[in-house]
Amino acid sequence: MIAIDGPAGAGKSTLAKRLAKELGYIYLDTGAMYRALAWKAIVEGVDPGDEGELKRILPLTRIELIECDGEPRVLLDGEDVTSRIRTPQVSQMASRISTFKTVRDRMVELQRAMGSRGGVVAEGRDIGTVVFPGADVKIYLDASPEERARRRFVELKGLGKQVTLEETLAEMNERDRRDQERAVAPLRKAEDALVIDSSSLSAEAVVERVMRVIKSTMPAIQ
Numbered sequence: 729m730i731a732i733d734g735p736a737g738a739g740k741s742t743l744a745k746r747l748a749k750e751l752g753y754i755y756l757d758t759g760a761m762y763r764a765l766a767w768k769a770i771v772e773g774v775d776p777g778d779e780g781e782l783k784r785i786l787p788l789t790r791i792e793l794i795e796c797d798g799e800p801r802v803l804l805d806g807e808d809v810t811s812r813i814r815t816p817q818v819s820q821m822a823s824r825i826s827t828f829k830t831v832r833d834r835m836v837e838l839q840r841a842m843g844s845r846g847g848v849v850a851e852g853r854d855i856g857t858v859v860f861p862g863a864d865v866k867i868y869l870d871a872s873p874e875e876r877a878r879r880r881f882v883e884l885k886g887l888g889k890q891v892t893l894e895e896t897l898a899e900m901n902e903r904d905r906r907d908q909e910r911a912v913a914p915l916r917k918a919e920d921a922l923v924i925d926s927s928s929l930s931a932e933a934v935v936e937r938v939m940r941v942i943k944s945t946m947p948a949i950q
Contacts (some may be wrong), residue, residue, distance in 0.1 A: 730849040730942065731856035731863035735904050735915060736819070737876030738869040739926045739934060744851040745800070746935045751849070751942070751949065755800055757793060758839050758852035758859065759822070763813035764791045764804045765831065766821035776824040783830045791838065814887060816899050823903045826853075827910040836913075853907055856918035865942050866921035869934070875927045876900055 730747060732740050741757060748755035765782075768774075768789055774781045792803040802810045812818070825831050832854075839859050843850055850859065856866035871879075877897035884891050907915040917923060922941055926934050943949055 729843060729846060729860050729863040729865075731860050731866045731918075731921075732849065732851040732869060733853060733855050733857070733867070733915070733918070733921065734869035735853075735871075735876065735907065736900055737880045738871045739879070739931060740851040740869050742931050743867070743869060743934055743938065744849045746931065747938060747942075748849040750935070750939065751847075753847045753849045754842075755793075755795075756839065756842055756848050756850040757800060757802075758835065758850060758855065760793065760800075760802045760810075760813065761791050761835055761838065762822040762826050762831075763818050764802050764809055765789060765835075766818050766825055767809055767813050768804060769825060770818065770821055776821055779828045779830055782825055782828060786830065786834050793842070811887070814883075815889060816884070816891060816896070819903060820899065823906045827906065827912065829912045832858075832912050853915045854913040856921050857916060858913045861918070865938075865945050866918045867938055867941075868917040868921040868923045870923065870925050871927040872925075873897065873901060873904070 732744050734740050745755055747753070768785060769776065769782065772785065774785065790805050794801050794803060801808055802813060836859050839850065843860060856863055874897065877893060877900045880900060881891065881893045881896040884896065924934060924937060
């Protein structure tokens with residue numbers, strides 16, 4: 729089990745996907761699960777501050793993470809919503825609903841079930857601290873707010889979204905604040921996690937560094 733935590737835009741998804749492919753592990757994008765629920769809440773007109781309504785739709789919500797043609801896909805109630813959940817609106821909604829204990833408890837339950845058989849690279853905000861505290865290797869991936877905003881801006885523009893760099897940075901700063909200050913499972917570094925600042929590192933350099941740690945920590949992987 730490899731656990732990767734860190735703020736938005738630090739490169740967690742890229743790292744997790746590369747590691748999963750290198751190791752032959754399953755890639756578990758926990759953030760996509762919150763995004764999927766956020767998308768459903770938006771579609772159904774649920775107030776993100778209404779925990780009662782969120783509690784109502786949770787048991788009626790089925791979220792699946794699958795792989796199709798080598799690419800991870802997100803299914804919500806059987807429908808592929810992968811492209812729909814990568815917007816600033818969904819990001820903000822996901823950040824808001826994730827502050828509720830009811831939501832996090834259900835998501836952690838689902839995530840632990842997915843990772844129960846091992847051989848998983850999981851990434852998110854509370855993987856090494858809450859979801860899989862016994863993970864073999866824990867990584868906390870970070871980068872400067874400006875660099876993270878630049879990366880997200882490029883990603884959103886690539887998806888055809890009409891955003892500015894300034895808007896992206898403001899949205900990211902607000903999300904960071906909410907993730908770090910929430911009462912339930914806030915974003916923080918696990919005490920035994922390796923911290924990597926990816927601000928000036930290429931994706932390849934980050935992967936190489938983490939692979940060295942994995943091989944030194946897990947002798948069976950060489």
